[in-house]
Amino acid sequence: MADTMAAPAKVAITLTVNGEQRTGQVEPRTLLVHFLREGLGLTGAHVGCDTSQCGSCVVELNGASVKSCTVLAVQADGAEVLTIEGLGRDGAYHPIQEGFWEKHGLQCGYCTPGMIMSAYGLLKRNPDPSEDEIRHALDGNLCRCTGYQNIVRSIQYAAQLMKDGPTAPVATSAD
Amino acid sequence: MFPNQFAYHRPSTLEEAVGLLAADPDAKVLAGGHSLLPAMKLRLAAPGALVDLASIEGLRGISADGAVTIGAMTTYNQLVDSDELRARLPVVAEVAAGVGDPQVRSLGTLGGSLAHNDPAADFTALMLALGADVTAVGSQGERTIPADEFFLDILTTALGPDEILTAVRIPVPAGRVGMAYQKHEHPASGYAVVGIAAVLALGDDGTCRSARVAVTGCAPTATRAAAAEAALVGQALTPETIAAAAQAAPGGLEITGDLYASAEYRSHLVTVVGRRVLEQAAARARG
Numbered sequence: 001m002a003d004t005m006a007a008p009a010k011v012a013i014t015l016t017v018n019g020e021q022r023t024g025q026v027e028p029r030t031l032l033v034h035f036l037r038e039g040l041g042l043t044g045a046h047v048g049c050d051t052s053q054c055g056s057c058v059v060e061l062n063g064a065s066v067k068s069c070t071v072l073a074v075q076a077d078g079a080e081v082l083t084i085e086g087l088g089r090d091g092a093y094h095p096i097q098e099g100f101w102e103k104h105g106l107q108c109g110y111c112t113p114g115m116i117m118s119a120y121g122l123l124k125r126n127p128d129p130s131e132d133e134i135r136h137a138l139d140g141n142l143c144r145c146t147g148y149q150n151i152v153r154s155i156q157y158a159a160q161l162m163k164d165g166p167t168a169p170v171a172t173s174a175d
Numbered sequence: 176m177f178p179n180q181f182a183y184h185r186p187s188t189l190e191e192a193v194g195l196l197a198a199d200p201d202a203k204v205l206a207g208g209h210s211l212l213p214a215m216k217l218r219l220a221a222p223g224a225l226v227d228l229a230s231i232e233g234l235r236g237i238s239a240d241g242a243v244t245i246g247a248m249t250t251y252n253q254l255v256d257s258d259e260l261r262a263r264l265p266v267v268a269e270v271a272a273g274v275g276d277p278q279v280r281s282l283g284t285l286g287g288s289l290a291h292n293d294p295a296a297d298f299t300a301l302m303l304a305l306g307a308d309v310t311a312v313g314s315q316g317e318r319t320i321p322a323d324e325f326f327l328d329i330l331t332t333a334l335g336p337d338e339i340l341t342a343v344r345i346p347v348p349a350g351r352v353g354m355a356y357q358k359h360e361h362p363a364s365g366y367a368v369v370g371i372a373a374v375l376a377l378g379d380d381g382t383c384r385s386a387r388v389a390v391t392g393c394a395p396t397a398t399r400a401a402a403a404e405a406a407l408v409g410q411a412l413t414p415e416t417i418a419a420a421a422q423a424a425p426g427g428l429e430i431t432g433d434l435y436a437s438a439e440y441r442s443h444l445v446t447v448v449g450r451r452v453l454e455q456a457a458a459r460a461r462g
Binding site for chain 1: 275
């Protein structure tokens, strides 16, 4: 029995994370969120419920919005992953991050990376969503501070900013 | 939470995948992973190996001739976005849009849902009502299994241990046919406490020529509601005949109670959701 109980060999994976090629050695059971956080030090994606309910671990996998607690790291071998850390460019916030800043879209902040990544997935598919469409797009994200009103306003602000295009100010006074 | 240890295989051909399953009775198929991985994280399932179908060509996509064929690895979002389905079987896209949440729909697959056979899944009931055929490939070759013979018991289907569900073939009915699905969903999980799919066909005289009604969420597996079907066939679809069929719907069903809803409450919901979905299907059949 000892042989069958032994841990299977680690598997080498290579994936592109936020535009950079990254490699790692993982057990097949390693979840993508743990590989991102502990393997690559990208702690933006949070582990909340760990049961694919809360959405605080949302990232993009090959352009699809997914919950990284319900994807194995080995499934992402060869894939492109975008995390919250990859949204901003050249020290400037992404318009969605700008929206959360301007419209007070966070309280404790735990759900925020997932909320922003879900908003990113929404605005990619639908650049001009109604309030109702925004609320439906957040079906897989929970905010235990119940700050939904301002989260919706933040995404509306971001949609407007993105519609106005690159002439709109996207840098912030954060620094 | 993380799963038990297991070996991971990502074969590039169906033959290779079937071979891996045949060689290891403790192996399980991984499709979108949105039923299996949560079960493994809770240690409700602990397979020794996973055979990931992600790299096998030809398991994704939607094609149509006389019928619509959907590859097993087609995701819910691909169903939602399909022009082919919107034109020919819009109810499939509608139901896909109501599964889980946007992230679940990114990865969850039709084939995975049917092979898992969760007692509260939406698509099991819909496939029964649509009279779909399931295609499976195993070491004995390929076979076609009618939906009526596919869903056997809780989390149990007619698939053999080395068989892989590869596609679903759904007939596109001609004439005046209305299709609908409605559910009373659990407010937290979104799963159907009771979900009912109905496909009603009208004859030349406007009476109900055929009725297929299937119920999910309230028994060990999705099942046809034979009593409701019998009450509809041959009838003019009036509010009265529909109400009578909905009232008859729980008859013969093995309705179970659980933490969420008692058997008595579920039985009541079958009549309420039944009336709504039959009204909707009848209105769509009338056009």
